[in-house]
Amino acid sequence: MPPTPSGLASHVESWSPAPVTEDDVLSPAPAAALSALLDVPETAVRAGDALPPLWHWLYFLGAPAQRELGEDGHPRHGHFLPPVPDRQRMFAGGRCEVREPLIVGEPVQRISGLATVTAKRGGTGELLFVTVRAEYLQAGRTRVVEEQDIVYRSGRAAGAHPAALDPLAEPLAEETWLLPLQPDPTLLFRFSALTANAHRIHYDAPYAREAEGYPGLVVHGPLLVLAMLEPLRREAPARQVRSVSYRLRRPAFAGERLLVAGSPTGDGGAALRVATHREERHATAEVTFA
Known part of the structure; x- marks a missing residue:
């Protein structure tokens, strides 16, 4: 049995x-x-x-x-x-x-x-x-x-409280594509509306702090993923993406200075990440091209 x-x-x-x-x-x-x-x-x-x-x-x-x-x-x-x-x-x-x-x-x-x-x-x-x-x-x-x-x-479960939010992460020497971002409450509200996402951690700061223990509004995971693909869309528009594999590792918060960074890989694909000064990899993605 x-x-x-x-x-x-x-x-x-x-x-x-x-x-x-x-x-x-x-x-x-x-x-x-x-x-x-x-x-x-x-x-x-x-x-x-x-x-x-x-x-x-x-x-x-x-x-x-x-x-x-x-x-x-x-x-x-x-x-x-x-x-x-x-x-x-x-x-x-x-x-x-x-x-x-x-x-x-x-x-x-x-x-x-x-x-x-x-x-x-x-x-x-x-x-x-x-x-x-x-x-x-x-x-x-x-x-x-x-x-x-x-x-x-x-x-x-309480979220982790980060340190100061202002400094921007430093790119690694080999990274080719760079896109700085600083999501604010307005951007998060607009993305919530576009994706019909009513989770209060993205637009209700008192709820995010008091009910879920975060230091402020949380950046949507899907927004981080889409942001990682933006350098490819802007810098290599002719290359068709065949596959994307992504992982969300640590939350990022409204007001933080984020850096989307990435570079080609030896197998003809690309590796991308979202970083802050306090975390090298809030999110990561691996891409292959057709």
Whole structure:
């Protein structure tokens, strides 16, 4: 007889959500809005253009009723949200394969399913790792395949308080691409609106400090990932990204002077990171090209 699961694993022993199929249209408006947010309106994406890698995060946005949101702004229930008590969610990383670029202005279908669920014990207690796999189809072909790794814990956990936020990180000698950033509350608010993200740690500073122990507003993990790809889009626009693998390691906060840095790798790809003066790698990404 197999052992009885304990801890977080016991809550998901029989949890097996079915795959979900959804349809959307890659309207140019969200892509144009993200271009403006990133201060590159002269390269705004238009109908008929290839959608930059991971910009599909601007689409297939859920719209739960207000009464369905928890105190933290996240939905209390969701198809791929595990039934864990007092659930706290963290975006840990993921992988994306671009077989063909998605085309702006065209319909697209997404088929999502649960890939893996694993309970692990770390330094802060028991964690539940959930990976959701999604395929994006356009014109009957699978063009993008993505996996997202989400980590859940039960109960609140205080964030780490950094030191002073002002100094900018220094690039390493071999890094080719550099992009300084200093996300402010306005930018975080606009990104929350673009991605329909109501998590209060991104716009409610008193909540972020008092309820979750952070020193201020937290920069969205997806925003850090998209920022890492910006130097490639600006400096090597002709190179088509074939795959992206990324990891979110430490939170960054509004007002911090961030540095996106990267360089080509020996295998023809690229390695990128987001740094501050207090942390060399808040986020990292590895890219391969077609």
